[in-house]
Amino acid sequence: MAPKTIGVADSEITKQVRKIEHDHLRTRTLFVNIILLLLIFPITSVLYLVEVALLDIVVYFLVFTFIIAINSSFYIYSHLLPNIKLSMYITTLGVYLLSVSLVLDIQSSSIFTVLFLSYAIISIYHDLKVAVMNSILLLVSGIFIVSQFPDIFEIAHTLSPSALYILAFLTIFVALLSISSFVLIKRKLHFYRQVAQIKEQEFKHMDIFFDLQEKYSGSKQNVDEYYNHLESFSKALSKAIGVENVFHERIRLLRQLKDSKEATLLNKYPDYNKADLEELKQLELSIYNKISFTALKAAQIERIQLKKKELLTEKNQPSLNQREDDLETKIIAFAVFYALLRIDKAFFRALSHKQIVKTIQSEEVRHLVDDKILDIFLKNDAEFDKATRDIALSRVKS
Amino acid sequence: MKRLIEKVRSSEFLTLNEALKVKVSLVMIFLLIFGMMTVPISFFEDFALTIKIVVPLVFVALFSLTFLMLILDKSRLAMHFSIYTFLGLTVYYVGGSGQLYGYLLLFITLTVIIFYQDITTYILYGGVLTAYGLYYIQTDENLISTITDTIPQLGPIIYQSILIGFFVVYLIHFILTESMNEKLNEEYLKTQKANDIFRSYTLRYTSELEERDQITPIYERADFQESVRRISLLINAEMDKKIENLEEIIEYYFFLHKQNITSILEKNNASPTAIKYAEQFNNYLINKNNDLNTVLFEFIGLHKEGLKIKIKRYNQHLDEMFSNKTNRILGLAMIYKFLTTEITQFDKWGRVNKILSHQEVKNLLQSKLFRDFISYEDMNFFLQNEKLFKEHL
Numbered sequence: 001m002a003p004k005t006i007g008v009a010d011s012e013i014t015k016q017v018r019k020i021e022h023d024h025l026r027t028r029t030l031f032v033n034i035i036l037l038l039l040i041f042p043i044t045s046v047l048y049l050v051e052v053a054l055l056d057i058v059v060y061f062l063v064f065t066f067i068i069a070i071n072s073s074f075y076i077y078s079h080l081l082p083n084i085k086l087s088m089y090i091t092t093l094g095v096y097l098l099s100v101s102l103v104l105d106i107q108s109s110s111i112f113t114v115l116f117l118s119y120a121i122i123s124i125y126h127d128l129k130v131a132v133m134n135s136i137l138l139l140v141s142g143i144f145i146v147s148q149f150p151d152i153f154e155i156a157h158t159l160s161p162s163a164l165y166i167l168a169f170l171t172i173f174v175a176l177l178s179i180s181s182f183v184l185i186k187r188k189l190h191f192y193r194q195v196a197q198i199k200e201q202e203f204k205h206m207d208i209f210f211d212l213q214e215k216y217s218g219s220k221q222n223v224d225e226y227y228n229h230l231e232s233f234s235k236a237l238s239k240a241i242g243v244e245n246v247f248h249e250r251i252r253l254l255r256q257l258k259d260s261k262e263a264t265l266l267n268k269y270p271d272y273n274k275a276d277l278e279e280l281k282q283l284e285l286s287i288y289n290k291i292s293f294t295a296l297k298a299a300q301i302e303r304i305q306l307k308k309k310e311l312l313t314e315k316n317q318p319s320l321n322q323r324e325d326d327l328e329t330k331i332i333a334f335a336v337f338y339a340l341l342r343i344d345k346a347f348f349r350a351l352s353h354k355q356i357v358k359t360i361q362s363e364e365v366r367h368l369v370d371d372k373i374l375d376i377f378l379k380n381d382a383e384f385d386k387a388t389r390d391i392a393l394s395r396v397k398s
Numbered sequence: 399m400k401r402l403i404e405k406v407r408s409s410e411f412l413t414l415n416e417a418l419k420v421k422v423s424l425v426m427i428f429l430l431i432f433g434m435m436t437v438p439i440s441f442f443e444d445f446a447l448t449i450k451i452v453v454p455l456v457f458v459a460l461f462s463l464t465f466l467m468l469i470l471d472k473s474r475l476a477m478h479f480s481i482y483t484f485l486g487l488t489v490y491y492v493g494g495s496g497q498l499y500g501y502l503l504l505f506i507t508l509t510v511i512i513f514y515q516d517i518t519t520y521i522l523y524g525g526v527l528t529a530y531g532l533y534y535i536q537t538d539e540n541l542i543s544t545i546t547d548t549i550p551q552l553g554p555i556i557y558q559s560i561l562i563g564f565f566v567v568y569l570i571h572f573i574l575t576e577s578m579n580e581k582l583n584e585e586y587l588k589t590q591k592a593n594d595i596f597r598s599y600t601l602r603y604t605s606e607l608e609e610r611d612q613i614t615p616i617y618e619r620a621d622f623q624e625s626v627r628r629i630s631l632l633i634n635a636e637m638d639k640k641i642e643n644l645e646e647i648i649e650y651y652f653f654l655h656k657q658n659i660t661s662i663l664e665k666n667n668a669s670p671t672a673i674k675y676a677e678q679f680n681n682y683l684i685n686k687n688n689d690l691n692t693v694l695f696e697f698i699g700l701h702k703e704g705l706k707i708k709i710k711r712y713n714q715h716l717d718e719m720f721s722n723k724t725n726r727i728l729g730l731a732m733i734y735k736f737l738t739t740e741i742t743q744f745d746k747w748g749r750v751n752k753i754l755s756h757q758e759v760k761n762l763l764q765s766k767l768f769r770d771f772i773s774y775e776d777m778n779f780f781l782q783n784e785k786l787f788k789e790h791l
């Protein structure tokens with residue numbers, strides 16, 4: 001099977017996608033909870049008006065309270081209860097339990113559509129598993145009510161609606177919304193992945209830039225000079241504020257982070273724990289260099305601001321498979337692309353044919369190439385390798 | 399049908415227009431099934447013969463129009479026509495004697511509108527439909543006297559409340575999704591723009607390096623051109639429909655690298671074929687920041703390590719990166735040092751050669767846009783100790 005993603009950062013991308021999803025799910029949980037809270041009063045009032053036993057009304061109230069409490073706990077104590085999806089499943093089951101009970105208690109055609117309302121509330125979660133659960137629960141509840149309690153749908157002076165037709169309506173409703181949810185959730189997850197991926201690509205772009213800058217200027221970033229200046233600055237700052245130099249030890253630690261093992265450093269600096277070291281790594285320049293990445297991005301801040309027009313227009317995603325291009329353009333674009341990967345460039349060394357074949361089949365690259373051309377490439381890959389062997393070998397000579 | 403299912407399965411890779419086209423096609427299938435299921439029933443309804451004939455005809459006309467729009471690649475218009483067809487069916491059934499069908503059809507039509515996932519369409523058509531539904535429930539006597547309701551007026555109130563609830567809940571759903579996506583989209587576009595800038599720096603450095611070290615640019619190398627020619631011919635040989643003059647087109651592609659594309663496009667005497675290829679190849683020239691280089695950088699990026707940090711990897715604001723003030727000050731000092739020491743911009747001659755001066759960095763730190771990286775507190779700290787920053791870093 002083709003790999004989903006190539007590269008060391010795959011787990012980081014997945015982690016980031018989960019984080020975005022989790023953050024969004026928390027907000028959605030809050031909205032579902034508010035809607036449920038708003039529904040308590042009208043529902044208990046209707047139950048009271050149709051003379052449902054008081055004890056039953058209390059049970060309804062308690063079930064509502066239970067669901068809301070669960071959701072609130074997962075929302076507020078997300079650090080203690082990280083699996084917010086659990087509250088989502090409980091809410092889904094609870095909402096359908098309440099809906100079916102309502103239909104059976106009120107026994108009127110008017111209340112039947114509360115099932116549609118339940119479907120709408122649950123779909124706020126925008127989650128694939130819950131969407132499947134939602135569709136199944138709606139269908140099962142609908143079939144159960146229509147088949148077991150057909151009298152509910154009798155309306156005076158009208159033709160009796162046949163159970164079959166109600167089920168057909170229900171099926172179309174579920175089918176349309178299920179496909180809609182499927183498409184939407186898939187696009188959403190793809191988008192989350194794209195957001196995470198583009199952040200990774202940003203690191204790679206900056207990395208390529210730094211490498212080339214080094215090659216161009218012939219000198220490396222002077223790490224020692226940075227730390228020396230930092231020492232001098234912190235000394236002067238401490239003196240100016242009139243406090244002890246709390247920076248000195250940290251800068252010393254920064255200098256040692258590249259050579260020493262973590263355990264050694266923790267022994268040497270007992271006031272620091274693992275989390276402190278992790279945080280300090282963001283300032284280290286020889287290995288981690290994150291602060292340089294941050295500063296380089298920050299330097300571009302004025303140029304990366306978006307105009308309103310840019311936010312509203314849908315731009316074609318860069319690819320070698322643009323819809324409006326002729327086949328010959330796509331063929332030449334792919335041929336140039338493959339040949340470029342096989343040749344040494346100023347900013348990146350050539351890739352082996354094997355590496356290209358593996359990467360091109362990954363999910364994030366495959367769709368950037370025309371299907372037919374990709375098929376031809378994969379079927380005749382040895383021929384492609386042969387066609388570029390001369391330029392691939394030229395790096396050995398250079 | 400198989401292609402349609404395949405498209406739904408890989409819908410995440412479709413553009414908005416392509417996704418809409420798939421949605422309209424699906425709605426049309428549902429519409430066909432639904433029409434076949436329900437239109438024949440209309441003959442048993444209590445309508446005049448003219449209406450009984452007109453309704454199926456209008457249905458067929460609207461359906462055909464939707465289909466036509468879809469073929470003409472007018473997906474948005476096709477979407478509107480498919481909604482009109484459902485709206486027409488709903489109004490028709492609501493007027494018939496099977497009111498429960500009519501009522502359920504209100505939900506089905508709302509569902510179709512929801513299916514398109516367009517907030518304006520939903521508010522417009524969905525709002526009108528919901529209002530119509532409320533009016534219909536209010537005025538229909540048959541719905542008021544439901545058999546099992548203890549209080550006769552309660553039935554219509556429940557009908558109306560659920561319809562409003564359904565509309566409002568989906569509206570919330572839309573607004574929530576839109577606002578979440580908007581924020582992410584902004585972040586995505588900004589990063590895309592930043593990558594674009596870094597790519598243009600790299601390409602510029604590459605051409606400067608080639609110039610300085612007298613290296614032949616890749617697109618001028620005969621061995622490279624020969625490889626591209628061989629690969630292209632290889633692909634062409636495997637295609638069902640062969641391109642006749644491919645070698646000529648390849649030659650033109652390499653020729654374009656040294657030309658000013660804009661002037662070719664503006665030339666009055668240039669042939670339409672030359673203009674067409676110049677337009678298309680502009681996106682794939684090796685020495686331009688275009689789709690080819692974007693895909694190339696993405697590809698080689700997958701073989702680079704990037705950043706080694708794992709904890710707080712994507713956080714770029716000093717407040718998020720560091721938990722204490724001491725580290726934040728060190729971070730701020732290092733950012734200042736980097737900006738005043740390293741090349742980070744194009745200079746006025748378009749070379750990647752500009753190092754920011756102290757005043758420029760000060761302006762940058764004071765800019766509102768810089769709050770994406772440092773807080774007001776950090777900016778004030780810098781201003782208070784500006785002299786120390788300038789002298790020691």
